[in-house]
Amino acid sequence: MLTHASEAPSRPRRVVVLGASGFVGADLIEHLRGHEVPTLPLSSADVDLRQAESVERLVQLVDEGDSLVIVSALTPDKGKDVKTFMANLTMGAHVSAFLSRVRLAQVVYVSSDSVYDDQASLIDETTRCAPQTFHGLMHLARERMVTSALQPLKTPLLIIRPSLLYGARDSHNGYGPNRFLRSAREEARIELFGQGEETRDHVYIKDLSRLIGLGLLHGSQGVLNVATGQSVSFRKVAELVASMADHPVWIECRPRTGPISHRHFDIKTLLSRFPTFRLTPLQEGLADTLRQMKASAEKTMPIAV
Amino acid sequence: MIGFAGLSHLGIVSSIVAASKGHDVVAFDPDVTRCEALRRGQLPVVEPGLQELLASARPRIRFTSDPQALAACAVVICAEDVPTSVDNTSEFGPINRLLDTVEQQAAPGMSVVVLSQVPPGFTRQLARRWADRRLEVFYQAETLIFGQAVERALSPERMIVGCARPQQALPEAYANLLASFSCPILPMRYESAELAKIAINMFLVSSVSTTNILAELCEAIGADWSEIIPALRLDARIGPRAYVTPGLGLSGGNLERDLSTFSRLAQAAGTDARMVEAWLVNSAHRQGWVLTTLAREVLSCQTDPMIAVWGLAYKPHTHSTKNSPALALLETLSGSGIRVQAYDPAIRLTRPDWPRFTQVSTPLEACGEADALAILTSWPEFASVDLTRVARIMRGRLVIDPLGMLDPAGCQETGLRQRRLGVPTLTEDPVLC
Numbered sequence: 239m240l241t242h243a244s245e246a247p248s249r250p251r252r253v254v255v256l257g258a259s260g261f262v263g264a265d266l267i268e269h270l271r272g273h274e275v276p277t278l279p280l281s282s283a284d285v286d287l288r289q290a291e292s293v294e295r296l297v298q299l300v301d302e303g304d305s306l307v308i309v310s311a312l313t314p315d316k317g318k319d320v321k322t323f324m325a326n327l328t329m330g331a332h333v334s335a336f337l338s339r340v341r342l343a344q345v346v347y348v349s350s351d352s353v354y355d356d357q358a359s360l361i362d363e364t365t366r367c368a369p370q371t372f373h374g375l376m377h378l379a380r381e382r383m384v385t386s387a388l389q390p391l392k393t394p395l396l397i398i399r400p401s402l403l404y405g406a407r408d409s410h411n412g413y414g415p416n417r418f419l420r421s422a423r424e425e426a427r428i429e430l431f432g433q434g435e436e437t438r439d440h441v442y443i444k445d446l447s448r449l450i451g452l453g454l455l456h457g458s459q460g461v462l463n464v465a466t467g468q469s470v471s472f473r474k475v476a477e478l479v480a481s482m483a484d485h486p487v488w489i490e491c492r493p494r495t496g497p498i499s500h501r502h503f504d505i506k507t508l509l510s511r512f513p514t515f516r517l518t519p520l521q522e523g524l525a526d527t528l529r530q531m532k533a534s535a536e537k538t539m540p541i542a543v
Numbered sequence: 544m545i546g547f548a549g550l551s552h553l554g555i556v557s558s559i560v561a562a563s564k565g566h567d568v569v570a571f572d573p574d575v576t577r578c579e580a581l582r583r584g585q586l587p588v589v590e591p592g593l594q595e596l597l598a599s600a601r602p603r604i605r606f607t608s609d610p611q612a613l614a615a616c617a618v619v620i621c622a623e624d625v626p627t628s629v630d631n632t633s634e635f636g637p638i639n640r641l642l643d644t645v646e647q648q649a650a651p652g653m654s655v656v657v658l659s660q661v662p663p664g665f666t667r668q669l670a671r672r673w674a675d676r677r678l679e680v681f682y683q684a685e686t687l688i689f690g691q692a693v694e695r696a697l698s699p700e701r702m703i704v705g706c707a708r709p710q711q712a713l714p715e716a717y718a719n720l721l722a723s724f725s726c727p728i729l730p731m732r733y734e735s736a737e738l739a740k741i742a743i744n745m746f747l748v749s750s751v752s753t754t755n756i757l758a759e760l761c762e763a764i765g766a767d768w769s770e771i772i773p774a775l776r777l778d779a780r781i782g783p784r785a786y787v788t789p790g791l792g793l794s795g796g797n798l799e800r801d802l803s804t805f806s807r808l809a810q811a812a813g814t815d816a817r818m819v820e821a822w823l824v825n826s827a828h829r830q831g832w833v834l835t836t837l838a839r840e841v842l843s844c845q846t847d848p849m850i851a852v853w854g855l856a857y858k859p860h861t862h863s864t865k866n867s868p869a870l871a872l873l874e875t876l877s878g879s880g881i882r883v884q885a886y887d888p889a890i891r892l893t894r895p896d897w898p899r900f901t902q903v904s905t906p907l908e909a910c911g912e913a914d915a916l917a918i919l920t921s922w923p924e925f926a927s928v929d930l931t932r933v934a935r936i937m938r939g940r941l942v943i944d945p946l947g948m949l950d951p952a953g954c955q956e957t958g959l960r961q962r963r964l965g966v967p968t969l970t971e972d973p974v975l976c
Contacts, residue, residue, distance in 0.1 A: 245878065245879070245880075360828070362827075362828070364824065364827070467835065467839075504828050504831065505835070506827075506828070506830075506831030506834060506835060509831070509834050509835055509838040510831070510834055510875045512879075513834065513837075513838050513842045513875055513876065513879050513881065514838075514842050514843060514848075514879065514881070515838075515843060516843040516844060517843065
């Protein structure tokens with residue numbers, strides 16, 4: 239159930255973003271600043287959430303009436319083990335300790351679709367959470383921590399569970415659009431598992447930032463899955479990427495390591511609360527990502543003397 | 544003399560039908576205004592054929608707000624519809640108050656029949672409560688369908704009667720009433736009869752849900768559900784009247800109420816109710832079909848779109864909007880400030896909180912400058928609207944016609960882009976708009 243505190247948009251006083259230097263955080267900051275929303279970006283260099291002192295530090299930095307977006311997490315590329323899991327929980331515990339002390343206008347917790355069962359083929363917000371990985375378990379536990387911490391002060395909480403994200407600044411290099419775009423550019427090849435039959439719902443990072451922005455403008459509360467409702471196969475993604483390259487790209491098939499699984503989203507909650515929201519078509523998002531990757535590469539290219 | 548207590552939809556239809564069968568009827572409701580309107584022949588419900596039936600049965604039926612009129616009846620039938628809350632649970636306050644009124648008027652030996660939608664266990668509790676009143680207490684399952692209530696009440700397939708002692712003959716007056724319907728009479732335990740009604744509805748839901756999941760798969764893999772329907776209807780195990788027409792999930796409230804009752808009983812009894820949960824999830828999923836289609840093809844790519852809506856009732860030939868897909872859609876669209884022009888032949892909505900919602904008096908008027916048309920109730924008149932004129936006055940081409948009211952060939956000829964349940968769309972990626 240997702241509700242808006244106000245149907246008419248109302249600009250937040252200031253938005254504090256925890257995890258502002260990461261893939262999601264950086265894009266969100268850029269989006270909010272583009273709309274002249276006052277922001278306070280905080281990264282681990284400003285506040286190390288793994289340390290107990292971070293609670294006091296947050297109390298100093300964040301004011302009552304601020305809105306807070308929590309994106310900080312050690313992502314699976316940093317480790318999929320118990321140690322990473324426990325470090326993420328510690329971060330969650332410290333943020334929760336802070337949340338129970340300061341009355342905020344709104345909190346947005348950016349979680350993940352990994353809180354749902356890997357076997358669930360059609361997912362909406364009512365699908366039971368049954369995480370199969372430490373990453374999913376961590377997000378579900380942190381969702382509960384934050385919910386519990388906010389209850390006494392009745393601070394509105396929006397939990398966002400995005401599907402697979404892609405965008406130029408993504409450093410995770412996970413199997414999917416970003417890796418395909420990089421390997422197509424740098425190695426003129428894309429590697430698929432099996433024939434790349436699995437279907438997934440790929441979300442353009444800018445759509446996520448825009449939706450978080452809308453959630454802040456409307457004071458939304460509840461749970462929102464962020465997906466396009468249109469799952470495509472990895473093969474299709476690879477073919478789209480290959481078709482955009484300015485040189486031939488070889489699509490290679492490697493033996494798959496696990497059984498074929500598919501994931502689809504029913505996005506009626508997103509559509510019913512934001513009916514005029516335009517989700518970026520995959521082709522358009524990939525083209526945009528490629529453009530940004532090229533621009534970024536040109537900027538960092540050494541000048542020939 | 545047969546008495547009816549409670550004149551909502553069920554009581555009005557049942558009492559008029561009983562009178563039309565030649566019985567003298569007293570129809571009681573504590574609402575004075577309602578009784579006066581009924582005496583003038585003004586019906587507060589929409590049902591095909593009911594007005595004519597009332598006119599013909601008028602000499603044998605007396606509408607009254609005086610409960611004492613029930614005292615002279617050999618049989619009193621409590622026929623108040625049990626209202627349901629937003630979460631589809633039943634509210635028994637009104638029926639219990641009505642039963643208290645009946646008890647006050649009941650003479651020893653009177654048969655009191657509960658026709659209202661009560662759960663298993665209700666009638667036995669009532670019989671126990673009235674044990675020292677020397678009344679004969681029965682439960683009778685109602686199986687009316689909104690929009691076909693008269694037809695079903697005049698010619699029921701069977702009478703399901705819950706009794707304290709099923710082997711014992713029914714009291715003469717009640718037996719005579721039932722005999723006038725010339726259909727099988729099935730006496731059984733109270734609990735069996737009460738559950739039989741739920742069982743019928745659950746079988747319908749299982750057909751509807753199976754149809755809907757298959758129709759959705761058709762849309763995705765290039766099959767056409769309308770081509771499959773005849774194959775199912777000709778299968779003796781499924782049948783010519785099976786519920787195999789795809790729809791927008793469950794609506795109307797009755798099926799949802801029975802599922803809610805079943806789930807509550809199953810949870811208390813520790814029996815497996817997971818299938819029911821899956822039906823409800825699928826119903827909610829299918830209810831989003833219109834919005835999803837509309838959002839992908841118009842709302843997300845059109846500045847200040849105008850949406851035409853035909854039909855507000857949850858089904859044709861009724862005034863009921865309970866769990867109506869149209870109202871759910873309007874709530875979303877109007878709540879988000881999207882312009883809507885709606886038409887329904889039976890319902891007039893007043894929603895001052897929807898400033899950009901207009902209700903108009905003809906289907907064509909609703910289409911003026913519309914970017915898309917959504918047909919949400921299968922009122923027969925929609926099938927005969929001139930599609931050339933629709934196409935001429937609409938700004939956009941999209942017609943969301945889940946139930947297939949419009950002729951597909953006519954839509955194609957006039958350039959309208961029809962979207963139906965169970966039929967694949969030709970565009971590969973409708974997100975691209």
